[in-house]
Amino acid sequence: MSREIELVHALADGELNAAEEAEARKLISENADLSAEYEWALSLKSALVTHCKPIANDEAWQRCVGRLNELDKVNSTESFVGKWAWIFCGALLLMIFAGGIVNRTVGSRTVSNTQIAGLLDPISSGTAASKVPQVQAAENVDLSKFQRTSIVGGYLEGNRAFVKYGLRDQLGLSGFGLAIIQGADRIEGLDQRTSNPAIKSGQLNGVNSVTWSVQGNTCVLFGERPMSELVSFAEEMMN
Amino acid sequence: MLFSRASSSRDRFQRQAETVYPSLFGTALRLTRDREEAEDLAQEAIVRAYEAYDRFDGENFKAWILRILTNLYINKYRRRKRTGHSISLDDDESSYEPVGAAEQIPDRQLLDDMLGAEVEEALAQVPEIFRIAVLLSDLEGMSYDEIALATDVPVGTVRSRIARGRTILRRELERYARQEGYLKQESEK
Numbered sequence: 001m002s003r004e005i006e007l008v009h010a011l012a013d014g015e016l017n018a019a020e021e022a023e024a025r026k027l028i029s030e031n032a033d034l035s036a037e038y039e040w041a042l043s044l045k046s047a048l049v050t051h052c053k054p055i056a057n058d059e060a061w062q063r064c065v066g067r068l069n070e071l072d073k074v075n076s077t078e079s080f081v082g083k084w085a086w087i088f089c090g091a092l093l094l095m096i097f098a099g100g101i102v103n104r105t106v107g108s109r110t111v112s113n114t115q116i117a118g119l120l121d122p123i124s125s126g127t128a129a130s131k132v133p134q135v136q137a138a139e140n141v142d143l144s145k146f147q148r149t150s151i152v153g154g155y156l157e158g159n160r161a162f163v164k165y166g167l168r169d170q171l172g173l174s175g176f177g178l179a180i181i182q183g184a185d186r187i188e189g190l191d192q193r194t195s196n197p198a199i200k201s202g203q204l205n206g207v208n209s210v211t212w213s214v215q216g217n218t219c220v221l222f223g224e225r226p227m228s229e230l231v232s233f234a235e236e237m238m239n
Numbered sequence: 240m241l242f243s244r245a246s247s248s249r250d251r252f253q254r255q256a257e258t259v260y261p262s263l264f265g266t267a268l269r270l271t272r273d274r275e276e277a278e279d280l281a282q283e284a285i286v287r288a289y290e291a292y293d294r295f296d297g298e299n300f301k302a303w304i305l306r307i308l309t310n311l312y313i314n315k316y317r318r319r320k321r322t323g324h325s326i327s328l329d330d331d332e333s334s335y336e337p338v339g340a341a342e343q344i345p346d347r348q349l350l351d352d353m354l355g356a357e358v359e360e361a362l363a364q365v366p367e368i369f370r371i372a373v374l375l376s377d378l379e380g381m382s383y384d385e386i387a388l389a390t391d392v393p394v395g396t397v398r399s400r401i402a403r404g405r406t407i408l409r410r411e412l413e414r415y416a417r418q419e420g421y422l423k424q425e426s427e428k
Contacts, residue, residue, distance in 0.1 A: 002399070009402040013376060015383045044405050044412075048377040051358035054261030055268060060278040061260050064285045065253065071289060072249060 008034050012041035111181055111218065113189040113204050115156050119164055119179045120207050120222055133161035135182050140214050141237050143167070149174055160184060169233070176223020176230070178237070184218040187211050194231045198238070201227050210234050252292050256285055259301045262379060263308055269374055270312050272363055283315075284308035302381050306389035309371060313390065357419070361411035369404030376401050 004027050010016050011024040028035045081088075133153050143165065150166035164179040181187075190202035190211045201210045209222035210230045221234050256263075263284060267277035288295075288304045295303055362370065371390060375381040376397075383401075387394045415421075 002402075005406070006398050006402040009405060010383070010398050013383070013401070015398070040409055041405055044408060045377045047358055047412075048362070048373070051355040052269070052362065052378055053265070053355070055265040056261045057264050057278065060264060060281065061257065063278070064256070064260070064282045067282060067286055068249070068253065068289055071286065 004031075004034055005037055008038045009041050012038060012045060109184050110186045110188055111156065111160070111184045113187070116179070116181070116187060116220065117205050119162065119177075119220070120205050120209075133163070133182075135161050135163045135180050135217065136215065138163055138180050141178070141180065141219060142239055143178070143237060145170060145236050146233075147172075156181065176221065176225050176233075179220045179222070180214070181218045181220070183216065185213050185216060187218060187220055190220070194227070196231060196235055199231055199234050201231065212238060214238075248292065249289075252289055255300045256288065256304070259304055260285075262301060263304060266305060266374055266379060267308060267312070269359070269362060269378075270309075270367065270371065280308065280312055284311055287311065299385075301379065302385045302389075305375065305379055305381065306385070309375065309389040310391070312371075357415050358412070361408055361415055364411045365404050365407045369400050369407060372397055372400035373404035373408065 007016065007020060007024040008028065011021060011028075016024060028038050133155065135153070147168040148165050149168050151163065153161070153163040155161055161182040162179055164177055166174065166177050168174045169176075187202075187204070187209075189204060190200050190209055192201045194201050194210065199210050199212045201208070203209060204220075204222060207222050208225060208227050208230055209220055210227070211218055211220045212234055213219070219234070219237070221230050221237070223230065225233075260281070264277060264281045267280040267284070268274060271277045271280055284304060284307045288307050291307075362373070365373065372386055375386045375389060376383070381389070383394050383397045386397045386401075390397070392400075
């Protein structure tokens with residue numbers, strides 16, 4: 001019986017092929033129960049359409065529109081980033097590369113302590129005195145109260161000229177030196193304040209050092225001396 | 240250029256979706272029988288449809304989006320629900336119990352006289368596997384082929400589910416009709 005009933009309902013839905021439709025219509029005409037079933041199927045379909053309407057819900061629809069807006073926003077951001085990501089990355093790499101070059105050549109006026117480490121030995125070798133590069137600031141450093149025991153010069157990484165003097169104080173004690181570095185205004189690691197605001201102190205490779213600027217160049221006084229003594233020597237050289 | 244094309248596609252989708260939304264929400268509500276869940280289900284279907292809009296063949300938007308909603312319901316929402324009904328999906332002759340002889344057919348006017356809420360309530364009593372098929376066929380006008388695609392079953396199964404669903408719905412309506420006095424009780428016959 002189930003097949004016949006299914007046929008009758010499918011007939012009501014117009015879902016049968018010609019042969020099945022003929023069979024269904026024959027069944028209906030011959031069987032009162034199936035005829036009643038067919039009538040009911042049609043009535044039910046009509047009742048459902050009449051009584052079960054689509055349900056409007058503006059509030060819920062507006063929330064859907066909100067979700068779509070969010071989705072659009074996310075998609076457009078993702079698409080923008082996805083499309084231009086390689087350019088962003090390229091530009092970033094370029095900036096890092098260019099920054100590195102600028103830093104190495106003209107940009108930074110800071111001398112790293114690794115660059116200066118080789119200067120810290122007061123008796124280290126350097127170029128002969130006749131070939132020491134001209135460092136103008138050297139003329140503005142007053143060494144009249146000190147005795148020069150050696151002079152060496154050369155170039156730091158980044159083509160910064162320097163000149164270094166081995167010195168002896170008025171008591172005849174040596175063991176300290178002065179380096180003047182062209183085109184630098186800061187020595188990495190020498191940042192501590194001293195009693196003189198123009199002089200900064202610190203240690204380079206464990207050696208007490210003080211630094212100050214002269215006409216855009218940097219002087220570094222270093223040696224196995226107390227920091228206060230180095231500061232007072234520096235003040236004498238600044239006068 | 241890119242943005243204007245995307246925006247026109249969005250506008251087209253929104254216009255079509257807005258038109259079918261009452262049907263979509265109605266179907267969702269009749270499936271879930273819970274307003275909040277129905278709103279979530281309909282919204283999820285809209286979002287999924289929007290994401291897949293470039294794959295829409297342009298033929299029948301309503302059938303397409305109802306298919307998405309039905310799939311979503313079957314795969315996601317129905318798992319969460321505990322149905323109170325337990326019914327065999329195998330052929331069960333009792334669920335095909337014919338309506339009776341021609342002289343016993345209740346007046347066709349009966350169904351028209353019933354209130355929408357009563358019909359909705361009777362529909363809600365139909366086990367969902369059959370209710371889905373009846374809803375898509377009778378309320379949304381989908382063909383058996385489209386329903387088969389939406390519910391991922393063969394057309395023969397759709398045909399069977401619709402017949403059985405209507406038979407169960409008929410019983411529920413008769414019960415309501417007797418309860419409300421549209422039909423005389425069996426004992427009064």
